[in-house]
Amino acid sequence: MTEALCVRQLVKTYKPLFGEGQQALRGLTLSIPAGAAFGLIGPNGAGKTTFIKVLLGVVRPTSGEVTVLGGDPQDTAVRARIGYLPERMHLPTALKGRDFLRSVSTLKSLELSDAELGQVLERVGLRDSTQRIGTFSKGMRQRLGLAAAMLGQPELLILDEPTDGIDPVGRVEVRALLREEKARGATILLNSHLLAETERVCDRIGVLERGQLRLEGTLDEVRRAASRWSVRFEGLADDAALQAAGFVARDGAWSFEGDVAMLNEALDAARALGLQLVALVPETRDLEAVLAQTLGASS
Amino acid sequence: MRQLLRIAFDLLLEAARRKWFLALFGGITLVLVVLGFSLQLDVVDGAIAGSKLFGSIFLKDIVSTHRVLGALYMGTAYVSFYGGACFLAVACSDFAPELLAPGRIEHLLSLPVARWQLLFGTFLGVVTLAALGTLYGAAGLTVLLGVKTGVWDGQLLVGSAVGWVGFCALYAVMLTSNFFARSAALSGALGITTLILGIIASFRESISVAMNPGLGRTLFSWVMLPIPRLGTLAILSADLAASEPVDGDMLARLLAGCFIFSAALLSVAAWRFENKDF
Numbered sequence: 343m344t345e346a347l348c349v350r351q352l353v354k355t356y357k358p359l360f361g362e363g364q365q366a367l368r369g370l371t372l373s374i375p376a377g378a379a380f381g382l383i384g385p386n387g388a389g390k391t392t393f394i395k396v397l398l399g400v401v402r403p404t405s406g407e408v409t410v411l412g413g414d415p416q417d418t419a420v421r422a423r424i425g426y427l428p429e430r431m432h433l434p435t436a437l438k439g440r441d442f443l444r445s446v447s448t449l450k451s452l453e454l455s456d457a458e459l460g461q462v463l464e465r466v467g468l469r470d471s472t473q474r475i476g477t478f479s480k481g482m483r484q485r486l487g488l489a490a491a492m493l494g495q496p497e498l499l500i501l502d503e504p505t506d507g508i509d510p511v512g513r514v515e516v517r518a519l520l521r522e523e524k525a526r527g528a529t530i531l532l533n534s535h536l537l538a539e540t541e542r543v544c545d546r547i548g549v550l551e552r553g554q555l556r557l558e559g560t561l562d563e564v565r566r567a568a569s570r571w572s573v574r575f576e577g578l579a580d581d582a583a584l585q586a587a588g589f590v591a592r593d594g595a596w597s598f599e600g601d602v603a604m605l606n607e608a609l610d611a612a613r614a615l616g617l618q619l620v621a622l623v624p625e626t627r628d629l630e631a632v633l634a635q636t637l638g639a640s641s
Numbered sequence: 642m643r644q645l646l647r648i649a650f651d652l653l654l655e656a657a658r659r660k661w662f663l664a665l666f667g668g669i670t671l672v673l674v675v676l677g678f679s680l681q682l683d684v685v686d687g688a689i690a691g692s693k694l695f696g697s698i699f700l701k702d703i704v705s706t707h708r709v710l711g712a713l714y715m716g717t718a719y720v721s722f723y724g725g726a727c728f729l730a731v732a733c734s735d736f737a738p739e740l741l742a743p744g745r746i747e748h749l750l751s752l753p754v755a756r757w758q759l760l761f762g763t764f765l766g767v768v769t770l771a772a773l774g775t776l777y778g779a780a781g782l783t784v785l786l787g788v789k790t791g792v793w794d795g796q797l798l799v800g801s802a803v804g805w806v807g808f809c810a811l812y813a814v815m816l817t818s819n820f821f822a823r824s825a826a827l828s829g830a831l832g833i834t835t836l837i838l839g840i841i842a843s844f845r846e847s848i849s850v851a852m853n854p855g856l857g858r859t860l861f862s863w864v865m866l867p868i869p870r871l872g873t874l875a876i877l878s879a880d881l882a883a884s885e886p887v888d889g890d891m892l893a894r895l896l897a898g899c900f901i902f903s904a905a906l907l908s909v910a911a912w913r914f915e916n917k918d919f
Contacts, residue, residue: 356918395747395918395919398747398750398751399750399751400746400747400750400751400918400919401918401919402918418753418754418755419753421751421752421753422753424751426747426748426751427748428744428747428748428751429744430743430744431744431745431748432742432743432744432745432748433745434651434655434739434745436654436655436658436659437651437654437655437658441654445647445651446752448643448644448647449644449647449648449749449752449753449754450752450753451643451644451753474658487748490748500751
């Protein structure tokens, strides 16, 4: 499988004029396969935005290797194949929506007609492009930013909080758009605090904390890692002995939290008590629980 | 090149919708229209015999048309230079801070545009804006007076063009400052400061002589050395506009000085921009 982007041992230290430097990325290694929708999650100050800026060539790494779409992000030919929506995009307020898109299309060396620009605007739900950006609501500005990112059908879409300020109906539309982009073959890197959003759009997840990758895998793998299991036994249970083995009574059944190896050990202990396993169901957790558990474990 | 021109064009497009620039072009138009309707010049045999402004005679003597136009053009060149420089410092001070604003610069840098193109595109946009304003005012007045007197003299345009070179040097300072500290207020203040220093630098020899010999005088000479002599440039611009004789060598040196000063500052800005994280 080809990689859309790959970073190895990435370190970024911000060095102020005076005082000690601040390490935003600490040896981050990650690769994202082409065509994937990758959700980057983590607490504030985890280094997510710095990581994105390194991928775009906006921030230069202190050390480590960065390859985006097979090249160096400092290369304008590579950046021409990327669409980016920054968090809190600052748009030129005096321009009209269409003027802004035309400007971006020229800067991307795209030859788009008025009709094509209109189609892109319509796709993000901005029908009236004659208004000045200064009069746009937060959601409309976000939609315009998304339209600019999608111009020219980029191979890699990097979106930082794409639904920020967009109403619930609009969020559904944006999700549909991202699915369309993925179906087209674009790789999506999504950084969002809305974990439910990330869960609905992404098929791969990475948890970043203090500049390091704590957890990475497909959505199912991440949900399952250090997960919770619902267990049913047959036989007379000695509650105290089961609890000592790590099981917790919950809603008339037993529950176990831990990885697969720990689970097997606990099951062996239960069998030794004369119990028979009749049902073992992995409990699916949402990303919020995954994040809380991953960050809790690391701290 | 296309990207650089687009950056400059976007800046012009943005400026065209700002109140400052609408006011500038509106103001110039208003002055030209008012003069067009209220100024009456009676030219007889190359001399202005009777002139009325708003119906009142303001020039009683019979004076040569060239002399009147020369004085008028000289005054206009001074107003254009100093007024234009102050306007530039105030109205153009936030173009670079806007460009470098968080959320906008990341987006621009993520596009297939080189950093130097963003820098020079912004510079080109502002100096083009200054050129358009200068050209509009100077050409308007030249045409107006040409029609009224029948004497066609393009010297005001030449004088204004020389003054415009001074604007380029001023804006190079303003633009460069933003790559060290992004601030419209600082940028504007530095523009005004450079203008004042440029006037002081025009008289650096005579000021230096008046100072006591020693470290202070040496320091003053060294500090003033790289500052373009904007005061002298304004005088030469006005002289050219009034068709007065001008020292060609001095003019060439001044223009070259402004060019080198601007190029040096823009090189510093480019170096800083290339090495800066956003």
